[in-house]
Amino acid sequence: MRDQAEELRMRMLRSQQKLGRSIAVVSGKGGVGKSNFSMNFTTTLSAIGKKVVLIDMDIGMGNIHILLGKTVPTNLKDYLVGEKTIEEVMFEGPNNLQYISGGSGLSGVMEWNDKMFNRLIEAFEYLQKNYDYIVFDMGAGATSQTLDLLVSVDDIIVITTAEPTSITDAYSMMKFIYFKDPDKNFFLLCNRAFSEEEGSDTTSRLKLAMSKFLSKEIVVLGSLPEDPVVRMSVKEQVPFSILYPNADITKKLKQMVSSFTSIEVEENDIPNQNTFISRLKNLFSRRS
Numbered sequence: 001m002r003d004q005a006e007e008l009r010m011r012m013l014r015s016q017q018k019l020g021r022s023i024a025v026v027s028g029k030g031g032v033g034k035s036n037f038s039m040n041f042t043t044t045l046s047a048i049g050k051k052v053v054l055i056d057m058d059i060g061m062g063n064i065h066i067l068l069g070k071t072v073p074t075n076l077k078d079y080l081v082g083e084k085t086i087e088e089v090m091f092e093g094p095n096n097l098q099y100i101s102g103g104s105g106l107s108g109v110m111e112w113n114d115k116m117f118n119r120l121i122e123a124f125e126y127l128q129k130n131y132d133y134i135v136f137d138m139g140a141g142a143t144s145q146t147l148d149l150l151v152s153v154d155d156i157i158v159i160t161t162a163e164p165t166s167i168t169d170a171y172s173m174m175k176f177i178y179f180k181d182p183d184k185n186f187f188l189l190c191n192r193a194f195s196e197e198e199g200s201d202t203t204s205r206l207k208l209a210m211s212k213f214l215s216k217e218i219v220v221l222g223s224l225p226e227d228p229v230v231r232m233s234v235k236e237q238v239p240f241s242i243l244y245p246n247a248d249i250t251k252k253l254k255q256m257v258s259s260f261t262s263i264e265v266e267e268n269d270i271p272n273q274n275t276f277i278s279r280l281k282n283l284f285s286r287r288s
């Protein structure tokens with residue numbers, strides 16, 4: 001599987017100009033709000049005119065389509081096993097957001113094979129050329145394939161809550177990815193914060209731990225409050241950022257989206273300074 005991960009990275013190198021940015025939304029502990037965040041983050045990115053595709057990597061147990069109140073006839077697995085084309089498994093969400101469902105109601109973990117992995121790479125290439133952002137909602141269970149994917153994306157958005165177990169698990173997850181790729185861009189946010197202070201304490205602790213123990217600087221995106229509109233919007237099956245545009249959480253999310261996009265613009269303004277691309281180049285030259 002290592003060779004496949006390298007292959008994935010090399011392919012991502014090939015046409016590096018104007019490629020969409022790949023982002024994985026992860027957490028250590030499950031159930032911290034990844035799917036709701038991914039859904040609303042991509043909806044908000046789409047609302048400001050970005051071309052975005054959201055991919056539910058929780059294969060067999062995905063819930064992105066449920067959060068959108070859609071029954072989808074096809075999902076990522078149908079594409080991976082070769083039964084459908086990538087276009088056939090893409091559906092339109094709010095604000096022209098495109099999404100690929102992970103499918104739901106399947107028990108057990110999907111058995112990945114090389115063919116599926118190659119098809120994932122092909123989809124990746126196509127999407128990178130056609131979208132500004134490819135966002136992966138990583139789901140709860142990690143497999144070696146999803147971990148390979150994590151190591152290959154440009155950006156990692158890590159979600160934690162203020163609970164000590166969530167914080168330590170978020171740290172372990174970042175450490176795991178960092179050891180695979182020390183140049184990875186990490187963006188951290190605290191979800192379900194009961195106060196601004198609780199949120200900033202949480203993110204500061206993690207930022208400090210990364211800096212002190214791994215000498216790794218990460219970007220803090222801020223925090224999102226514990227807010228009943230999340231539950232209400234899940235029930236209504238409409239993203240909270242659409243159903244409750246004036247809610248505190250929606251305003252905070254918009255700020256996060258604008259700081260996220262501005263950070264990237266700054267990075268892209270500096271040619272040859274993109275550590276991700278440099279790393280890819282190194283990998284590539286070592287292989288050829």
Ligand SMILES: Nc1ncnc2c1ncn2[C@@H]1O[C@H](COP(=O)(O)OP(=O)(O)OP(=O)(O)O)[C@@H](O)[C@H]1O
Pocket residue numbers: 027029030031032033034035036037058139140191192193224225226227228230231234249
């Ligand atoms: N900011 C918030 N305020 C209140 N409730 C929230 C908030 N964020 C998420 N929730 C609730 O937390 C629960 C879990 O959310 P979600 O499914 O997005 O988590 P997840 O990290 O994707 O879970 P999994 O690891 O199982 O994929 C949901 O019931 C959701 O309504």
Ligand SMILES: [Mg+2]
Pocket residue numbers: 034035036058063137139140
């Ligand atoms: Mg989820």
